[in-house]
Amino acid sequence: MDMDEAEISFFKDGLRLDGRGADQIRPIKIEVGVLARADGSCYVEMGKNKVIAAVYGPREVHPRHLQEVTRAIVRYRYNMASFSVEERKRPGPDRRSHELSKVSREALEPVILTSYFPRSVIDVFVEVLQADAGTRTAGINAASVALADAGIPMKSMISSCAAGKVGDTLIMDPMKEEDNFGQADMPVAMTPSGEITLLQMDGRLSQEEFRQALQMAMRGCREVYEIQRKSLLDKYSQLESEPVQEVQALE
């Protein structure tokens, strides 16, 4: 057994298997407003992850008993397409997607001004089209942009990125191979000002490693934020032919 593990090597000439350094995120592509029927939508590629997020609402709550008199409720559905992984995934909700829906909702809810829309619901749907480790972070990033696109008032954006540990080295944004055979995976979501709204971990890290990994994931979040912001500004400049003035980003 030990021999098998020893044979796996995550680094080649100091670089990772996909050519990244230890503290680099995967290339990210964000497209805003990809769905005509949704009030807000967003398509995100983080490396080989492909997710799409759609936001509907605020709208009337069905079923009625879920309605809250003083605020809007937020529903978040994380779903993996059956073709998103190598071995066909049995479609439909399961234990994992339930959990991810809950933690992702709780990652976004603190910034949404739900009190503006009493007795209504904001529905967020996230579909994973292709998975390659870190789909929850990609889903949260897509959902955050889609919420902004839907014109929903928020105190800030939410950005998400993971850090992990493979071969006794801390790495940013693990990909599938590193997640499957690694020692730890720690997804983080936060506001650009550094308020953490999601922090999960599996595997083992020492206290010092945890501290470093958290710093690393937060740095990743900030990088993601810049890309999210840019994608929203770019969508606008498509509407308008003249160049768009940029405002200073939140420190």
Added chain:
Amino acid sequence: MDRKVVVPGDLLSEDAKRSGEGTFVKDGKVYSLLYGLANYKDKINVIPLAGKYVPAPGDNVIGVIKDITFSNWIVDINSPYDGLLHISEFPKRIEAEEMSKYLRMGSSIMTRVKDVDPTMKVELTLNDRKLGSIRTGRVIEISHTRVPRLIGKGGSMISMLKKEMNCNIFVGQNGMIWISGGEEEMDLALKTILLIEKEAHTNGLTDRIVEFLKSEKGARS
């Protein structure tokens, strides 16, 4: 004019007193709540690029009757919240049994928001001469975020349109617009309003619309 695209959480000003619509104050600084255009005047307002209409008292809106209850018409006003038009808000006295004679399901009405309570119960009224059931003309729908541009500063855009088109136009704050006039005039008005919606975020719009109308009319005569 000083305008910028902002996303939620962008820092707009260090001066808390300049906080306007679509902004919030944290630690004495003003931040944006929305993805939209920040307008720098005395106050900083952020105008959203999208979003749902939320009724406010005094708004003129156009709605469609979607249900009739014992003493209320329930009106779809293109919002997360339905409007309630009570029988007593109809311009003349009618009996509850005869409600569907006056306004049936599917009827379009021009109405006004009379009151909105904290639980978002929206009360409507028809008690005004310019309000009432829609029988002629056309109703079109644009995003409610574009309505202020369609009306223009102090109603400049809409009064120009009414004059140039020789049409009757009723603009609902919920983005529903009623046009009534000759067929050709309505076609042109419709085209113009859709153009305004498309270019709502650009500067000097009124002038460009005047130009557009001139060329359209020139082509016709």
